[in-house]
Amino acid sequence: MAGGGGYGGASGKVDYVFKVVLIGDSAVGKSQLLARFARDEFSLDSKATIGVEFQTRTLTIEEKSVKAQIWDTAGQERYRAVTSAYYRGAVGAMLVYDITKRETFDHIPRWLEELRAHADKNIVIILIGNKSDLEDQRAIPTEDAKEFAEKEGLFFLETSALNATNVENSFNTLMMEIFNTVNKKSLSSAESNNPGSLAGKKIVIPGPGQEVPAKTSTCCSSA
Numbered sequence: 001m002a003g004g005g006g007y008g009g010a011s012g013k014v015d016y017v018f019k020v021v022l023i024g025d026s027a028v029g030k031s032q033l034l035a036r037f038a039r040d041e042f043s044l045d046s047k048a049t050i051g052v053e054f055q056t057r058t059l060t061i062e063e064k065s066v067k068a069q070i071w072d073t074a075g076q077e078r079y080r081a082v083t084s085a086y087y088r089g090a091v092g093a094m095l096v097y098d099i100t101k102r103e104t105f106d107h108i109p110r111w112l113e114e115l116r117a118h119a120d121k122n123i124v125i126i127l128i129g130n131k132s133d134l135e136d137q138r139a140i141p142t143e144d145a146k147e148f149a150e151k152e153g154l155f156f157l158e159t160s161a162l163n164a165t166n167v168e169n170s171f172n173t174l175m176m177e178i179f180n181t182v183n184k185k186s187l188s189s190a191e192s193n194n195p196g197s198l199a200g201k202k203i204v205i206p207g208p209g210q211e212v213p214a215k216t217s218t219c220c221s222s223a
């Protein structure tokens with residue numbers, strides 16, 4: 001199962017390093033999702049990202065030490081880093097919109113197009129509807145996003161970086177699926193110093209109260 005390695009990062013041997021990119025419009029909550037996952041922190045007066053940042057957290061999956069290296073860039077075009085460099089080597093992507101802002105969902109096909117143009121064709125993608133704590137301001141019905149995700153073959157979850165709902169679950173879903181994909185050897189760009197086959201290993205299913213991703217999969221676990 002995927003388990004936390006502590007927010008400070010585990011020391012010692014790392015079996016895999018998986019680069020994951022966060023994309024989506026400005027202010028959808030990409031940086032705060034990362035802060036919640038990497039440090040269990042949240043800030044309401046988060047500044048727009050300028051350039052690129054990354055943070056890491058080490059998880060244990062099937063007794064392997066797996067480092068998630070999560071990259072975050074600006075949603076605003078003028079602050080963005082060079083696109084091809086950002087996507088280079090990425091094995092997972094979180095495509096984020098804000099459930100209270102219709103245009104952030106309407107722009108998802110554009111982000112997906114950019115992702116598919118620049119990233120590895122086997123990159124694992126999860127669609128994230130963030131700010132689920134703002135239910136009274138919801139503009140995008142869950143069903144609409146779920147339908148879109150199914151059509152495009154993406155995993156899907158709604159999260160709240162503010163109250164931490166589904167944040168662990170989404171990163172774990174992504175990491176677990178990358179792990180499975182890498183072990184099927186269909187994802188070439190992940191770093192690994194021990195790519196031995198783990199076929200047949202047990203995959204842990206989501207715990208009670210956690211949504212199941214739209215895409216059918218053998219995936220996921222919670223920390």
Ligand SMILES: Nc1nc2c(ncn2[C@@H]2O[C@H](COP(=O)(O)OP(=O)(O)OP(=O)(O)O)[C@@H](O)[C@H]2O)c(=O)[nH]1
Pocket residue numbers: 024025026027028029030031032033043044045046047048049050073074075076130131132133134159160161162163
């Ligand atoms: N209510 C609520 N607010 C959130 C949530 N996640 C982020 N925010 C707030 O939304 C604003 C934007 O969050 P960021 O994480 O900076 O957004 P971003 O997508 O990284 O923005 P860029 O860096 O411009 O691309 C901040 O005021 C956050 O505090 C959430 O889950 N719920």
